[in-house]
Amino acid sequence: MKYLIIFFSAFLLVACKKDKETVSESTPVDSANIAKDSATASISSGKIVIETISFPEEIKECSCYFARNKADFEAEKYIYADDAGKTAYMKLDGKRLAMNLISSSDMEVDEELTKEIESNDYKISVKGKKIKGEEALLFEGTLTIEKPDGSVITTPIYGECGC
Numbered sequence: 001m002k003y004l005i006i007f008f009s010a011f012l013l014v015a016c017k018k019d020k021e022t023v024s025e026s027t028p029v030d031s032a033n034i035a036k037d038s039a040t041a042s043i044s045s046g047k048i049v050i051e052t053i054s055f056p057e058e059i060k061e062c063s064c065y066f067a068r069n070k071a072d073f074e075a076e077k078y079i080y081a082d083d084a085g086k087t088a089y090m091k092l093d094g095k096r097l098a099m100n101l102i103s104s105s106d107m108e109v110d111e112e113l114t115k116e117i118e119s120n121d122y123k124i125s126v127k128g129k130k131i132k133g134e135e136a137l138l139f140e141g142t143l144t145i146e147k148p149d150g151s152v153i154t155t156p157i158y159g160e161c162g163c
Helices: 002-040 070-074
Strands: 043-045 048-051 063-067 078-082 087-092 095-104 112-118 123-133 137-146 152-162
Touching: 048 152, 063 070, 063 137, 070 078, 070 152, 078 152, 123 152
Parallel strands: none
Antiparallel strands: 043 048, 048 087, 063 078, 063 152, 078 087, 087 095, 095 112, 112 123, 123 137, 137 152
16 A cells, blocks of 8 residues: 555656646746737737847848838838848847848839748748839838748738838
């Protein structure tokens, strides 16, 4: 009987310890994401978090840059910037990324803007329509981000392209 009680107690101790480890592993990840979301005012859908960036120092001449809306654009709270044909910059899931542009449309032809960007972790599509054209062209549209695990987020964008 003594051995049965010791065996049963050891079994419960091991079983409780595994449950406790599982709970402690998942809790910091969830609370960290919540803290990050509220602190940076980012949009999250599924597992993709888009955060604002300052205008990239790497961009020296012509560029496109977008915010979520006109108010954010005027406050310089950008979520996307590129150097008009080579490299796109975003902050996704807490990481600042410099990604290669795969394709970009010629805005002079149809007043529509399309850009395709891919990296190991993301496939990004930018689609917009010209709303005003002066020295720089203003656009409204959408930015769609996909991850290999199937997570997708689409957010409205407002911004400009110009030199």
